[in-house]
Amino acid sequence: MEEQFFQCPYCWEQISMLIDTSQHHQIYIEDCEICCNPIQLSITVLDQEITSFQAENIEQ
Numbered sequence: 001m002e003e004q005f006f007q008c009p010y011c012w013e014q015i016s017m018l019i020d021t022s023q024h025h026q027i028y029i030e031d032c033e034i035c036c037n038p039i040q041l042s043i044t045v046l047d048q049e050i051t052s053f054q055a056e057n058i059e060q
Helices: none
Strands: 002-007 014-019 025-031 038-046 049-057
Touching: 002 049
Parallel strands: none
Antiparallel strands: 002 014, 025 038, 038 049
């Protein structure tokens, strides 16, 4: 597990979360802990290191 810090694409607050680095590619939705809006996370891991991390708002 590795801690990743990022900014919410809705409220711009800094958020941290633990990422499971045993999975090579992950896409999932997590609610912001501040404003509760859904954030789509796309994560790529190589050799248990995060190589790509994107946090995007979900168009409604």
